[in-house]
Amino acid sequence: MSFYEDLVTQTQMNYSHYYTVYASGRTPYELTDKPALPYDQQIARLVQEIREADCVVVGGASGLSAAGGGDFYYEDNASYRKYFGKYAEKYHFNGAFAGMMHHWATREEFWGYLATFLHTTQTAPIRPPYLDLDALLEGKDFFVLTTNQDTQFVKLYPEEQVAEIQGDHRFFQCAACCTDDTWDAVGPVAQMVQAMGEHTAIPTELIPRCPHCGGEAFPWVRGYGNFLQGKKYEEQYEKVSRYVLAHKDSKLLFLELGVGRLTPMFIQEPFWNLTLSFPHARYIAVNNQYNFLPKQLEDKGMVIVEDIAKVLRDARASASRGPMQ
C-alpha cells in the first residue's frame, strides 16, 4: 500500500472509532481557540504563504466543486433544471444524485439519466475558482489531490500532476468488476446524449457494455458500491505519495479547499497529520462552513471561513497587485 493510502486507511479507522462525534459534525481533535485574523489579512497571508512555499499540495474537495457551479448534485435548483430539466419535470428529483439512486423502470432510461449526468461534467467549461487558483499557483511547483469526480483539474493539468482518488467521469469500468480495465466514456456518452434527443431513454443498443464479460459498464467512480480499486486507483495514490515524500523536507504548503464533514479521511486529516510531522510544512484551509484548525497546528496554519470562489478571486486580485510593502 502506498504511503498516502496508508494514511487514509489509518484515518478511516479513527473515523470509525469516533463515528458519533464525526456524525454530529464535530471532530475528536482539540481545536485552536486563537481568534481568526480579519478577512483582508487572511487573504494577504494566503497569498504570502503561497509565494513563500517551495511547493504546494492542493486538496480539492466537494466545496470547491460546489463553489465552481457544480451545485446541482444535492438540490433541485436552476442549474439542476438547466441540465436535467426533462427528468426534473417527470420525476421531481432533489438534485442529480437523487436521480442516481432512483429505481429506474428500464435500463434505457437509467442510462439516459446517467449519460446526462456524465455529459454535464465532461463538457463543463473550466470554472472561475479553478482558473483563479491556477493564476495563484502560476510558476509554483504544485500537485493536486482531489476527491471531485468532475474532471475540472484534469482539464487544466497533465494527468501526472493530479491524483483523482474517488474516480473520474471520463472513464467506464465493468459494473461487476470482472476486469481491472477502464476505458473511455466520453465518446459513448456523447453518442447516447445525441441519440436520446428530447427523450429520457437511450436506444437499447447504446447501453455501454464491458468488452470482457458483456455485462453493463459503469462510470469509474466511488459512491455506488462497485468502485474498481485496481491499477488505475493505485496509480492515483502512488502519484500523491511520490510527490509528498519527495518534498517532505521542503517548505511544503498543504492547501485544503472545501472538505465537508462526512469525508475528513481523504484530504483534511492526512494534511493535518503531514503538516504536524514535516518540519517546514504549512497548512491553509478554505471552507465556507467549518472553522477546524487543530490546536497543535495553530502556529503552522490557518482556516479561512468564507465562500471559496470569493477567497480565490480576492487572493488572485491581491497577488496581482504584487507583494505587500
Ligand SMILES: [Zn+2]
Ligand atoms: Zn465485465
